[in-house]
Amino acid sequence: MTAYLDNAATTPVSEAAAQAALEAMREGWGNPSSRYPLGSRAAARLRQDRETVARALGCRADEIFFTSCGTEGDNWAIQAAVHKNRRVGKHIITTAIEHAAVLEPCRRLEQAGYEVTCLPPNRDGSVSLEALEAALRPDTVLVSMMLVNNELGSVLPVREAVRLTRRLAPKALFHTDAVQGFLKIPFTPKELGVDLLTVSGHKIHAPKGVGALYIRSGLGLEPFILGGGQERGLRSGTEATAQIAALAAACREGKERFDRDVAHMEELKAYTLEQLALRVPKAKRVGAGTAPHILALTLPGYKAEVLVRVLGDMGVCVSAGSACHRGKPSHVYAAMGLSKGERDGSFRVSFSGETRREEVDALVDGLVRARDGLFTTMS
Numbered sequence: 001m002t003a004y005l006d007n008a009a010t011t012p013v014s015e016a017a018a019q020a021a022l023e024a025m026r027e028g029w030g031n032p033s034s035r036y037p038l039g040s041r042a043a044a045r046l047r048q049d050r051e052t053v054a055r056a057l058g059c060r061a062d063e064i065f066f067t068s069c070g071t072e073g074d075n076w077a078i079q080a081a082v083h084k085n086r087r088v089g090k091h092i093i094t095t096a097i098e099h100a101a102v103l104e105p106c107r108r109l110e111q112a113g114y115e116v117t118c119l120p121p122n123r124d125g126s127v128s129l130e131a132l133e134a135a136l137r138p139d140t141v142l143v144s145m146m147l148v149n150n151e152l153g154s155v156l157p158v159r160e161a162v163r164l165t166r167r168l169a170p171k172a173l174f175h176t177d178a179v180q181g182f183l184k185i186p187f188t189p190k191e192l193g194v195d196l197l198t199v200s201g202h203k204i205h206a207p208k209g210v211g212a213l214y215i216r217s218g219l220g221l222e223p224f225i226l227g228g229g230q231e232r233g234l235r236s237g238t239e240a241t242a243q244i245a246a247l248a249a250a251c252r253e254g255k256e257r258f259d260r261d262v263a264h265m266e267e268l269k270a271y272t273l274e275q276l277a278l279r280v281p282k283a284k285r286v287g288a289g290t291a292p293h294i295l296a297l298t299l300p301g302y303k304a305e306v307l308v309r310v311l312g313d314m315g316v317c318v319s320a321g322s323a324c325h326r327g328k329p330s331h332v333y334a335a336m337g338l339s340k341g342e343r344d345g346s347f348r349v350s351f352s353g354e355t356r357r358e359e360v361d362a363l364v365d366g367l368v369r370a371r372d373g374l375f376t377t378m379s
Helices: 015-026 037-057 070-084 100-111 129-135 158-168 241-256 258-279 304-313 331-335 340-344 357-373
Strands: 064-067 091-095 115-119 140-144 173-177 196-200 211-215 294-298 346-350
Touching: 015 241, 037 064, 037 211, 037 241, 064 070, 070 100, 070 140, 070 173, 070 196, 070 211, 091 100, 100 115, 115 129, 129 158, 140 158, 158 173, 241 258, 258 294, 258 357, 304 346, 304 357, 331 340, 340 346
Parallel strands: 091 115, 091 140, 140 173, 173 196
Antiparallel strands: 064 211, 196 211, 294 346
16 A cells, blocks of 8 residues: 655646546647637636636636646746836845745846845744844835745745735735645635735646646736737647646535545644654654644654655655755755754655545554664664
8 A cells, every 4th residue: 555645745636637637638629729619619618617716716717827837836926026016126025935936036036136035934934924024125026925835834924924015015016825725724815915826736636737826906917928828918828728627627626625625634634643642752843834734744863865765665655845855955944943953854744635544554654664673763
């Protein structure tokens, strides 16, 4: 049995999403831009899928723009925001625990002459509003603060941060990377008050290669990709109708199952902590992440990458932080001020609505076997 506990990296594609993609590829394969009936039917299905995604997110259909992934959405949001506010100033605020899809574009802008302020996290993995208040300036053009941290599960105070930004830097735009928050915690873009918001399909049981960017109605951004004028002229290129159909199916399913899935993941998270306390007491929780699906842990003094390989050989899938690190040290754990031993021993367990208790048992059993066979100082 494979115990898959790395759902923050990617989720298995649901049957409904797979069937929707197959139907779009085999039956509704017309180009939505074509004027004959086959294309018109594809265009009608695309409109329907956009409405489905919008309902799941809680916004208007004309505020949804399809992308290839969360990374593209983050890059688009950041570049579009600074371009729109190019006459306001050159100051950007983000956090030190953002995904690389936010931090790397900000670094590129820094090289181009922008000033970037990275707010540090607290020891619990959140970011204080006081730090944001101190950083906001009249020439701030963009604030980008993620909704849920992908390594810690910490829920950042986006709603309150937006209100603070509107008061102290009213011309600044606000973007949130909601990739790990979508269909995991309750929110809508309007409730948060954000201008731009990113989601990704493969975190919610849709396939890789599709996501969406929420752009607040009336924002008036410049096009991101020029060409044939798709996505209302902002992101040209023939629409990936099969992936979009799968995303819509996953959104519909996730919205219907939201309460049940959240309760299930919260129960599994509590059960994991309970079992670790009983059988692997040296495993410590990192931060105080309240998102239901992510649990950050550390075994101080041990190498997480070794642990991940050993568990993998046992059929247990966890990660040593974000999948996008590719073996590099976590900037999130470093920003939190963890000791080297804590950083080296940190790993992430993440759940979905389909995760079984038996998979958690396999994880704990695997850690016990690793303790007895490899990490002799764990007990």
